[in-house]
Amino acid sequence: LAKTTQPISMDSYEGQEVNITCSHNNIATNDYITWYQQFPSQGPRFIIQGYKTKVTNEVASLFIPADRKSSTLSLPRVSLSDTAVYYCLVGPRDYGGSQGNLIFGKGTKLSVKP
C-alpha cells in the first residue's frame, strides 16, 4: 500500500478556504485516494474519495493532478466546527483481504480560530 505524507498541523481562521495536501509518490494504478475526518473523542468519518482530476461533494473538494502523486483536500469557508484531524489514505477502492487494509497514519490536525 502506498505511503502518504501530510502536514502534522495547520491553522486557519473562520471563513477561509483550507487546502490540505497529501503526498503519495508510490501510488499504484488501481489505488484511490480517500480522506477521513476525526473529531476529538469520536471515530473517523468518511469525507471524500477520488481517483483523478476533481471530485466535489457537499462537504469538500478533492483535487488530484494528472500524475496522481499528490492530492489536495479543499474545505471551503471553514468554521470552528471544522477543527479536527484529517487523514489521507491511499489504496485499492475495495481494500481488504490480500490487498491489505488502509493505514490511517497521523493525519493533519486542523485548528480553526475565530
Add this chain to the structure above:
Amino acid sequence: EADIYQTPRYLVIGTGKKITLECSQTMGHDKMYWYQQDPGMELHLIHYSYGVNSTEKGDLSSESTVSRIRTEHFPLTLESARPSHTSQYLCASKRGYEQYFGPGTRLTVT
C-alpha cells in the same frame, strides 16, 4: 447515517479483570475492524474480520482477542486487563470503500 454501536462508552476497571468490549452493526456489513488509539495519536489496526468465523490480527500487536460468530457482532476481549491497555478502542464496519466507525470505548485500567 451508519448504525454501528459500541458499549460501554467509558469503562474504568482494575488490573487483572476480564473485559469484553461490544461492537454491533445493523447494516449487514461483512468486514469489521477494531482500532486502538491513544489521545492525539494515530489509529492502529489491531483486529479485523471479513465475515463470520473469520478473524485476523492487525498491524499492531495486541493481547486482546476477537470473535465473529454473527455478522452483526464483533466483540473484543481482554482476558486480564493491565494499565498498558488504557486507550480508546474504535470499532468499524465497511461497505465498499467506506468505513463506518462507532463512537468508541474509552478504557482506563487502574
